[in-house]
Amino acid sequence: MKLTGVELRRIEMPLVAPFRTSFGTQTARDILLVRVETDEAVGWGECGALADPLYSPEYVDGAADVLRRFFVPALAEADHLDATAVGRVLAPFKGHRMAKAALEMAVLDAELRAEGRPLARELGAVRDRVPCGVSVGIMGSVGELLDTVGGYLDAGYVRIKLKIQPGWDVEPVRAVRERFGDDVLLQVDANTAYTLADARHLARLDPFGLLLIEQPLDEEDVLGHAELAKRLATPVCLDESIVSAKSAADAIALGACQVVNIKPGRVGGYLEARRVHDVCAAHGVPVWCGGMLESGLGRAANLALAALPGFTLPGDTSASDRYYRTDITEPFVLSGGHLDVPAAPGIGVEPVPELLAEVTTATERVAC
């Protein structure tokens, strides 16, 4: 393939409810979409970067900037364009994994569409539907939390993840266990809000039989996680710390995690995400698919990834209506706690033009 054009498109999608984490409150998603045109097909990519660099160093304006200034011009030079070429061509540029992932996803989509192959099959999927969990934000009160969790369980979600931070951890977990019982698959996510000095406090979560505690410590504190893991019965899962297959291998070797959250954007794309999966599988470490409050485009691709054999835990691949009143694709609808893995070529879905137009705040063509 040859790259003939790239469009960067910004969309603003209001969330159905504010989503509060230890790093801030999101009320809407400002999403960067990448549409690549090649001589053979068009492809769509979605960038996971949030508006502010509070979850990771990347932010949406920065991602757009590095794509227009460096990544798209470098890729336009390549004469045998395919998804593997994206990683190769962009390798000299440090970091900016979410921006790289968005461009790779778009090229991968175009390549697979041109060949009539679905992403799930390309990645090695072994399922045509995946069980879904839901990530529940920090609430103003325990009562509000119980109502929210109850609603998600009624909707069929098979696993609940509670966002935690100092002051909102043991009590909400205890309340959810007391109300909904010990059979609910339950886990927590701290988004780096604790330090190793909190180890004894976090051990108070041990009696509740959580599946895991996600990223309790700073993303660079890999040894701290290894030490914490020794002091907790709850398995430690890493999110922010895992930025590549190499960092996953290192974290596992150091004993810093018993479980890994795989987000394609955080590790630089779906191809590296598969390599993270492979490394974890080789070490017997279970993985699950994280999310960045994606639109239907990113969701479609995440479902393909979540269908790989090592994804033995339900992911944050929730239905469209958990996030948005109107998605930009045909909505993903939960059925028996599962979402179907798209089976059409490429990522398997496309934006609905009118819905996309409604939420678009800016479009920009990058010269190729």
Ligand code: OSB
């Ligand atoms: O830490 O997993 C996280 C959302 C935005 C940024 C970071 C995280 C999250 C979530 C929700 O937990 C994931 C989703 O449902 O898309």
Ligand code: MG
């Ligand atoms: Mg997380």
